[in-house]
Amino acid sequence: MEQSSAPIGLTLEKPFEGRGGAVEWAGSLTTALGVLILIIIIFTAFFERRHLRPSIVSSLRFTSLCVLPLLILFLGSFSTLEGSKRTEFCHSCHSAMDLYVDDMQDKESTTLAAMHYKKRLIQTDECYSCHADYGVWGTADAKGRGLIHLYYWVTNSATARGEQQIKLYSSYQNSLCLYCHSGSQSFLESGKQVHRKFADALLGKKANTGAPIMACGTCHGPAHPKLADKKSQQSNAQ
């Protein structure tokens, strides 16, 4: 059998990107629309008083000031809101997120996030998948918090600079793990059915704090490294 080399641009090293996702399409369309709007508005303003018939000016205005803006409103919102779920987006706050992203993508790491990433168990948007509560309200909630984070970032708080351990707003809910895991046979049967045994504790919440009675992290931690550990590692290395 004769062997041929892989088509140019294809690689096994990265997630396979055969078809562009909806977000990519929306992004490209938004770009095209934005450029088109600018061109038409400038063109109309410039040539309105010469060469252009009034009926053409009106239709150009209708297109550039009504139809295309409404399209860009929807496509732009979709592509930016979806795009903000990307791990790269989380990572755009480098100082604060390096600790988490670097560890997750570290082949040697054994944290829960890294274990999921290594085997690509979560296909895309890793941080978001484990951290945004699902459903409409969860997402809106996460967006609202995002704006608070922006405030921290702009005011350059200690957590944003990556100098202070970030804490979650409330204790991590098992439900976030269960959206993916409950119902799966491997989860139900593994560890001599340990999860079935502890079902009540895994599903119940403490009355005073709302924290799970038994967090998944009790046995499957840690999810991420601690800032203090990384700092002491760095000072040891020096």
Place this chain on the structure above:
Amino acid sequence: MSTLDPIVERLQKLQTYRRILLAAQILIVLAALLALLAVQNLTPITLSLFLTVALPSIVLGVLLYLVAILTSFLRRHGVSHVHFAPGETIFRQGDEGDFVYSIIDGQVEVIRGEPDREAKVINRLGPGEYFGEMALIRHAPRTATVRTLTAVNAVVLSQADFLVLYTYLPDLHRSIEKIMQQRPVPPSTEG
């Protein structure tokens, strides 16, 4: 007189229409730039600018555009009597012709700019005189700018109404021909 009349009269002015349209254009351009910025480089800053500035600008811009359409509609229909403040530009050279104006009281000046030369005042008009007919008859852009010198009250006729009278009233036809001959010839390029 209903309470709406002053508002409608405002909206009928060419200047108002221009300003509203300009505002709509600025808002939409701003929104388009922010959208480009956000999709090209999505960071917390560009995302928040898109959500908090671009989206409202689009909504407002489209609304203003619709208001502009409304004003241009109002300008074409049911206008008969308008008032201009001193120093107000009634129309500008190069604009699309839409009305003929006949002055009831007040004074206007007619200004023409030619390529490579400074604009100069070529005529003054007062009560009983009219202007704006040239562009309508020749189906060409305005050949001069008209600005008020004092407060002006004027009667206006839309293009359609004017052309009907012009075509079917021979006396009017003749008198307009005569006045047009007396007026300075517009630059040849403008027809």
